[in-house]
Amino acid sequence: SLQDGEFPSGQENDAPTLGDQLTKWLPVFRGKQIHGVILLASDTDANIQTTLANIQTSLDTSIKQIYNISGAARPGSQAGHERIFGYLDGISQPGLQGFTTTPLPGQQVVAPGLILAGQDGDITAASRPAWTTGGSFLVFRQLRQLVPEFNKFVQDNALTIPGLTHQQGSDLLGARLIGRWKSGAPIDLTPMADDPTLGADPQRNNNFNFTHPGSDILSDQSHCPFAAHIRKVSPRADITVTEATKRRIMRSSIPYGPEGV
Numbered sequence: 726s727l728q729d730g731e732f733p734s735g736q737e738n739d740a741p742t743l744g745d746q747l748t749k750w751l752p753v754f755r756g757k758q759i760h761g762v763i764l765l766a767s768d769t770d771a772n773i774q775t776t777l778a779n780i781q782t783s784l785d786t787s788i789k790q791i792y793n794i795s796g797a798a799r800p801g802s803q804a805g806h807e808r809i810f811g812y813l814d815g816i817s818q819p820g821l822q823g824f825t826t827t828p829l830p831g832q833q834v835v836a837p838g839l840i841l842a843g844q845d846g847d848i849t850a851a852s853r854p855a856w857t858t859g860g861s862f863l864v865f866r867q868l869r870q871l872v873p874e875f876n877k878f879v880q881d882n883a884l885t886i887p888g889l890t891h892q893q894g895s896d897l898l899g900a901r902l903i904g905r906w907k908s909g910a911p912i913d914l915t916p917m918a919d920d921p922t923l924g925a926d927p928q929r930n931n932n933f934n935f936t937h938p939g940s941d942i943l944s945d946q947s948h949c950p951f952a953a954h955i956r957k958v959s960p961r962a963d964i965t966v967t968e969a970t971k972r973r974i975m976r977s978s979i980p981y982g983p984e985g986v
């Protein structure tokens with residue numbers, strides 16, 4: 726076993742913990758032992774097809790492909806807004822000691838063993854097989870997003886605040902659900918209105934930790950609500966540095982399916 730219990734038993738067994746309803750899983754993922762995921766990324770579809778064909782030829786009958794899905798970058802000004810709800814993603818990732826030489830302001834740098842097996846900080850390093858050293862654990866999730874439904878929800882439940890139009894109240898609700906405006910600007914730094922210049926500035930757009938002079942982090946939600954996605958998945962100063970540096974993930978996402986549905 727590779728020590729980390731969820732890995733050998735598989736994601737299907739872990740579905741109840743994840744809050745997944747297995748009836749909503751794509752049937753192709755059910756009742757199978759899936760041993761590998763091959764991710765191919767390129768600027769051109771032709772490169773991907775050629776590389777895929779080469780891999781299939783060299784692995785031949787030693788593998789059986791059970792599923793294949795094509796992702797697609799978003800068009801025009803939406804490029805980089807990986808998640809289909811239209812919010813800029815890929816801003817916040819942990820840095821790794823020894824790899825991230827110049828961390829960005831606000832970026833937490835953690836022991837490399839939190840991500841890489843067998844490196845400093847990997848608490849199960851001693852009992853892992855040698856061949857895992859330098860490898861990592863990949864979690865692949867295909868999440869279907871209900872885009873028109875999300876947009877309708879934030880329209881129907883727009884926050885009513887004096888001085889804000891209905892659209893601004895709707896955008897504010899969306900930003901408070903995520904913790905960032907669509908531009909990527911964190912609401913902890915700009916709580917009432919988007920600031921696209923801030924959102925696009927890597928020197929500033931991750932430099933916050935939910936603390937504010939004169940306010941109590943245990944009760945203050947005036948900037949970022951506790952329930953905002955980014956505050957739940959990375960509570961920053963809400964927890965101690967020791968806690969925050971025990972478990973981390975690196976994320977990478979790509980949209981799939983047609984635009985506008």
Ligand code: HEM
Pocket residue numbers: 808809810812813814815816817818868870903905954955956958959974976
């Ligand atoms: C449809 C589902 C999801 C959407 C639309 C979404 C959207 C976003 C957005 C817009 C950000 C802000 C960009 C950034 O800080 O880099 C973000 C950050 C993040 N998300 Fe998600 N996310 C989704 C699911 C998940 C899941 C399933 C996980 C964990 C298993 C996750 C973990 C994170 C983490 C760790 C961050 C960085 C937080 C930080 O360091 O401040 N997200 N997400």
